[in-house]
Amino acid sequence: MTTSQAAFLKQLLEHGILIDMGVDGLYGRSGVFEDVVERFSILVAGFGRDDKAEVIRFPPGMSRGQFESSGYMKSFPQLAGTVHSFSGNDHQHADLIANIEAGKDWTDGQKATDVVLTPAACYPLYPVIAKRGILPQQGGLFDLHSYCFRHEPSIDPARMQMFRMREYVRIGTPEQVLDFRQSWLERGEQLMRSLGVPVVLDVANDPFFGRAGKLLSNNQRDQKLKFELLIPITSEENPTACLSFNYHQDHFGTKWGLCTCADTVAHTACVGFGMERVALALFKHHGLDVTTWPRPVRKLLWGD
Amino acid sequence: MSTTAERVRGILNQHAKLSADARKLEETADLYAVGLSSFSTVQLMLALEEHFDVELPDRMLNRRSFESIASISNVIDAVIGDRVAG
Numbered sequence: 001m002t003t004s005q006a007a008f009l010k011q012l013l014e015h016g017i018l019i020d021m022g023v024d025g026l027y028g029r030s031g032v033f034e035d036v037v038e039r040f041s042i043l044v045a046g047f048g049r050d051d052k053a054e055v056i057r058f059p060p061g062m063s064r065g066q067f068e069s070s071g072y073m074k075s076f077p078q079l080a081g082t083v084h085s086f087s088g089n090d091h092q093h094a095d096l097i098a099n100i101e102a103g104k105d106w107t108d109g110q111k112a113t114d115v116v117l118t119p120a121a122c123y124p125l126y127p128v129i130a131k132r133g134i135l136p137q138q139g140g141l142f143d144l145h146s147y148c149f150r151h152e153p154s155i156d157p158a159r160m161q162m163f164r165m166r167e168y169v170r171i172g173t174p175e176q177v178l179d180f181r182q183s184w185l186e187r188g189e190q191l192m193r194s195l196g197v198p199v200v201l202d203v204a205n206d207p208f209f210g211r212a213g214k215l216l217s218n219n220q221r222d223q224k225l226k227f228e229l230l231i232p233i234t235s236e237e238n239p240t241a242c243l244s245f246n247y248h249q250d251h252f253g254t255k256w257g258l259c260t261c262a263d264t265v266a267h268t269a270c271v272g273f274g275m276e277r278v279a280l281a282l283f284k285h286h287g288l289d290v291t292t293w294p295r296p297v298r299k300l301l302w303g304d
Numbered sequence: 305m306s307t308t309a310e311r312v313r314g315i316l317n318q319h320a321k322l323s324a325d326a327r328k329l330e331e332t333a334d335l336y337a338v339g340l341s342s343f344s345t346v347q348l349m350l351a352l353e354e355h356f357d358v359e360l361p362d363r364m365l366n367r368r369s370f371e372s373i374a375s376i377s378n379v380i381d382a383v384i385g386d387r388v389a390g
Binding site for chain 2: 075211214218219220225
């Protein structure tokens, strides 16, 4: 599989669709690539328009305090990216420069700042909504889009360390939240099929850390809390998750004190679109020259 | 010496954050119905492993293993049995 991943990455770099930045999983994007991402984003917005989600855009960093409260480190310590900065004196600065010049470790004096890289687009949302107070009767629906970071360097172009996640997040009663997830399970599949790519929907689990993570993964699968829409990109046997549909039950509601108007703990669910993965799936299946993509696909994305 | 189930009840009271007293629950009572969460299950698993000095195999790390005092006791007895047999 790694051979086909390396081959596809090489092809993307040679055609200038992605741009090498010297680190696996960190790439520049060409105008062509960005155009596909933007057109797909507009298409998604069209599918979700009637729901009248509240649009909120967060930067790709969030409060370290809120990150700590979120419990992310309990589950995914291996994926988190924290922002550190130099906070020493003149003497320590001189040491730092000397260490860099000598090719030695210079990061000893780096101190954690109040910023952590956003691990998933919805993480900064929950404390913001909790602060607003009790949810209205119809609950809440939010439209998010953010760069995210996950520390998992790979030569697979579909496993980037910095990538965009577009999300709709539903907060409300269990019924409201499950209805939302069901509707997006159907819409998501319809949306991707209309783009002419092969899709499979499957039960999934998050990459929880360690042996305890094995238990959490099994629980998540047993309860069918996570589904993924998979599209083959670099492998037919191990297709790539391009959309995910997650039911968090009352996990975030309890964590952040999200309350429905009936004074019960709110449940949450989200649908996430891996924007780079979707774009890569389209390049893989329709070719690297977007002008030759099938007419129905061009019509959907560009209105040709 | 106390039975596995009795020891499990004590560990549940210390680590599982249940809404009921584990010493008063039926052995087959659904622990998820009295507030056992996924993350509490992790704490419970680690506490059980430490208390009984065992390592639960991956195949037993699932929701069913932790659903009742009886199921937890069976899992622990099976792992201890394997160790003795081995």
